[in-house]
Amino acid sequence: MQDLYMELIGLSAGICTTVSFIPQIVKIVKSKHARDISLWMYVILTMGIFLWLVYGILSSRISIILANGVSFLLCSFIITSKMKYRR
Amino acid sequence: MQDLYMELIGLSAGICTTVSFIPQIVKIVKSKHARDISLWMYVILTMGIFLWLVYGILSSRISIILANGVSFLLCSFIITSKMKYRR
Numbered sequence: 001m002q003d004l005y006m007e008l009i010g011l012s013a014g015i016c017t018t019v020s021f022i023p024q025i026v027k028i029v030k031s032k033h034a035r036d037i038s039l040w041m042y043v044i045l046t047m048g049i050f051l052w053l054v055y056g057i058l059s060s061r062i063s064i065i066l067a068n069g070v071s072f073l074l075c076s077f078i079i080t081s082k083m084k085y086r087r
Numbered sequence: 088m089q090d091l092y093m094e095l096i097g098l099s100a101g102i103c104t105t106v107s108f109i110p111q112i113v114k115i116v117k118s119k120h121a122r123d124i125s126l127w128m129y130v131i132l133t134m135g136i137f138l139w140l141v142y143g144i145l146s147s148r149i150s151i152i153l154a155n156g157v158s159f160l161l162c163s164f165i166i167t168s169k170m171k172y173r174r
Contacts, residue, residue, distance in 0.1 A: 016138060041108060055097045
């Protein structure tokens, strides 16, 4: 039972941290502004997410692979948008 | 040996995703601007990080507790700064 609760908490946590990038993408695309966003933050974050993805693949944990695979794509999109709307 | 590599990858991943917020904090504090940053992103992300923290506490995994505890504080600071430098 404790395990079920834990997996539900982990699943909710993964969904939150993954979908959180969507409002930021919507904001950049709508406003065409990304000046206040730190490029370094997203470069380091995307590296970290990539390492989590490798960790997930090595440990064959589908939830880690899925959450970090999607986050990796979303953060890469934010990096591209930041480069485009630098000012 | 595979386990040692995996733990090292997990540790590096945790360090990256945690410290990544520091350049964003430095940028906001220096520029006193946070207009382009999505408040919703940080609200959802901080909720997710809090859930990972609970997950870490329930599973007694120090690395998850430490990484998400620090990330929770850093993201909460970004939310406070965003409210302060909204425009």
